[in-house]
Amino acid sequence: MVCWAAGNKVKKYFLVTEIVRNLNETRSLAHLAADKAQLQFDEIADCIPLRESVDARKKDRVRWIITAALSLRSGAVPKGFKEHQFSEIDWMSGQKKIKERPIVVGAGPAGLFAAYGLVKKGYKPIIVEQGKRIVDRDIDVAKICTDGTLSPTSNFVFGEGGAGTYSDGKLTARNQSAVTDEVYRVLVNCGADKEIAWQSRPHIGTDKLKLIIPTLTDMLVDAGAEILWECALTGITRSGSDRVKLTLSNGNELDSDCCMLAAGHSADAVFRLLSSAKVPLEIKTFAMGVRIEHPREFMDHCQYGNAELAADLGAASYRLSADVGDKRGVYSFCVCPGGEVMNASSANGRLAVNGMSGSLRDGKFTNGAIVVSVQPQDLPFDPIQVLEYREKIERNCYKEGLLAPAQWGVDFMHGRASRNTRSTYRPGTYAADIGKLLPSYMTESLQEGLAIFDRRIRGFIEQGIIVAPETGTSSPLRIVRDGESMESTGMKGLYPIGEGAGYAGGIISSAADGLKAALCFKTVSPGQ
Numbered sequence: 001m002v003c004w005a006a007g008n009k010v011k012k013y014f015l016v017t018e019i020v021r022n023l024n025e026t027r028s029l030a031h032l033a034a035d036k037a038q039l040q041f042d043e044i045a046d047c048i049p050l051r052e053s054v055d056a057r058k059k060d061r062v063r064w065i066i067t068a069a070l071s072l073r074s075g076a077v078p079k080g081f082k083e084h085q086f087s088e089i090d091w092m093s094g095q096k097k098i099k100e101r102p103i104v105v106g107a108g109p110a111g112l113f114a115a116y117g118l119v120k121k122g123y124k125p126i127i128v129e130q131g132k133r134i135v136d137r138d139i140d141v142a143k144i145c146t147d148g149t150l151s152p153t154s155n156f157v158f159g160e161g162g163a164g165t166y167s168d169g170k171l172t173a174r175n176q177s178a179v180t181d182e183v184y185r186v187l188v189n190c191g192a193d194k195e196i197a198w199q200s201r202p203h204i205g206t207d208k209l210k211l212i213i214p215t216l217t218d219m220l221v222d223a224g225a226e227i228l229w230e231c232a233l234t235g236i237t238r239s240g241s242d243r244v245k246l247t248l249s250n251g252n253e254l255d256s257d258c259c260m261l262a263a264g265h266s267a268d269a270v271f272r273l274l275s276s277a278k279v280p281l282e283i284k285t286f287a288m289g290v291r292i293e294h295p296r297e298f299m300d301h302c303q304y305g306n307a308e309l310a311a312d313l314g315a316a317s318y319r320l321s322a323d324v325g326d327k328r329g330v331y332s333f334c335v336c337p338g339g340e341v342m343n344a345s346s347a348n349g350r351l352a353v354n355g356m357s358g359s360l361r362d363g364k365f366t367n368g369a370i371v372v373s374v375q376p377q378d379l380p381f382d383p384i385q386v387l388e389y390r391e392k393i394e395r396n397c398y399k400e401g402l403l404a405p406a407q408w409g410v411d412f413m414h415g416r417a418s419r420n421t422r423s424t425y426r427p428g429t430y431a432a433d434i435g436k437l438l439p440s441y442m443t444e445s446l447q448e449g450l451a452i453f454d455r456r457i458r459g460f461i462e463q464g465i466i467v468a469p470e471t472g473t474s475s476p477l478r479i480v481r482d483g484e485s486m487e488s489t490g491m492k493g494l495y496p497i498g499e500g501a502g503y504a505g506g507i508i509s510s511a512a513d514g515l516k517a518a519l520c521f522k523t524v525s526p527g528q
Contacts, residue, residue: 011046013069014081021064023312033068037078046071053200054313059305062313087178089519091120096485097522101126102258103246105233105270107217108162109507110498110514111262113183115220117518122525124224126254128246130232131159133217134210141166144343145426148401153232156354157266157346160229161213163472164507168336168357169204171196171508179519183511190215201317205359233263236273242492257493260517262510264500265475266346268387280480280490281383284502287333288393289371289446290434290468291341291353292409293423294460299337299366302457315361318368322452328373328441330449333473335368337361340424341467343402350394352471353404353425365424369470370453372445386476396437397469405432409464413447418465425467434468478502486517495520 016033025032030047034040051067069084077083102118104111107129118125130153131137137159143149144156152158156166171184184197187204191212196202204212221227228248235247236259244259263270275281296315300307303316310316315337322330339357346352355367379386397405406421406429417433435443454460479496480489481503488494497503497510497517504510 011071012075012077013046013048013071013084013086014077015050015067015084016070016081017067019066019068021066023062023064023309029066029068030070032066033070037070037081039070039072039078043072043074044070045073049198051200052195052198056304056313062304062309087181089178089182092523094121094519094521094523096520097524098123098256098258100243100256100258102260103128103244103254103256104260104262105246106162106262106264106267106498106500107131107160107227108262108264108498108500109164109511110500110504111260112161112213112216112220112514113186113511114260114262114497114514114518115225116186116216117515118521119220119223119225121518121521121523123521124226127220127225127227128231128233128248128254129160129227129229130249131155132230134160134165134214138210144345144402148403148427150343150345150348150402152347153230155346156342156344157264157472160217161209162264163266163344163354164510165209165213166206166342166356167209167507168334168339168355169206169209169359170334170506171202171204172506177512179512179515180508182515183508186216187212190219203357203359203361205361206356207358233270233273236277236279236494238277238491244491244493258495258521259493260495260497260514261479261501262498262514264498265502266344266472267500268346268391270500271387271477272384274479275384278490279488279494282478282480282502283376283379283383283386283476284474284478285373286476287329287331287371287373287473288390288469288471289330289369289442290438290466291355291367291470292370292460292464292466293341293365293367294463296338296364296366298459298463299457302459315366317366318457320370320453320456322449324445324448324452326375328375328445330370330372330445330452332453333369333371333470335366337366338363339367340365340426341367341404342425343404344472345394345402347391349398350391351398351402351404352394352469353467354470354472363424367424367467369473370446370449371470371473372442372449374476378439378441383477390471390476393438393469394471397434399430401427403428403430404467405430405434405437407432407434407466409450409461409466412466413450413461421465423465423467429467434466437468474505475500475502486520
């Protein structure tokens, strides 16, 4: 993972794995690592944690398991250990030079880190974002929670930092690399806790993200980037053989040989613009379903064996998956321990929900998505009709004032509406038989999956209340691009990036995809 002393060519590091830290342990990680490696503590020059996870398989012996990189004062690598190399980005890589000022559409993780990479390479990008800065976006988000009023361009989904800002701030990266290390490093430099670099399930929390993201955008502006807030993309066309022309909602046009498109997976209007411009789109694997909410104390007890351990370990999460009929997958997604269910609607007349939690994860409830894989036979053939398929579900669940349908888990299993539902979702819920609002295969798959999950976590159904719909696990479409250059196969100068383009899933992978796109270009001297 991240070496904060990256670039040090003198020290030689080696890995020590399976270091055990018990909950009552008072010794330092360096002491524990030395014992594990059968070394004397005074031989250790440096100890860098790389990975830390909770081992709760035995409820009477919950503990931390840690991997660390050590270096010795002697500079040697002990016999039996392999040298560990910390990867670093080669900022001089990339061959293609951008002739015009580059444009980035979208100020979510992919867009911001694409801009960061471009700035590091000597360019001064223009970032176009239809939403507002967080300080103003907060006002529009509050209106959703209090009276169900949605601004289509400034909400939980659109605005500075993208949808990830108003979420749990989960930072899981399945593939570690120099690029993901750089993303973590930037977030820490902007105010995140340094522990995110080695925790197995790192998160920041909405409260801290709302401070970190503006620090990053201000840093980009100080380095020469320009950000056009409250400026939506209304048109995209070819301009010559290798250029892209963008029409903006303020009436202006931008033209460049490098347009990085990071619009986010809820930006249906952008997909329609691309379709009109004959930019190739393809249907990809995605999933939809519901949110389920449990008392946090219940989930802490189930996962740790003792809910009081959450004081040391943090609110408990879970990860569940099962194959049901027709080999269809049902799985948990984006679990928010100690959080709340929040609105994720992107247009009036439609409803979607998501999860959110603060840095302390100290709310009284834990929620997570339970979703069903959507297979090709479930969908229309045309990509735009796939968007309409998702929209239909959101319209089925919509009710005036952005109220969300809610139902106790037991009632969902029996197909009956509930009485006296409660949820953290604001502005509120209404009683409904959610199964009738979803496609039949989705309802049946959810019921089968929940029955399996209830055998793994006893009380999962009885203690849970379901809120619907969860439709934003990932983009249903992919903007086809070249695997090496990351350029659209149908429009020269267009570089689709991030989760909305269909190439990432989450904050870190989206940010990394944007940064990788920037690394494709030649580094130039400032002012060139």
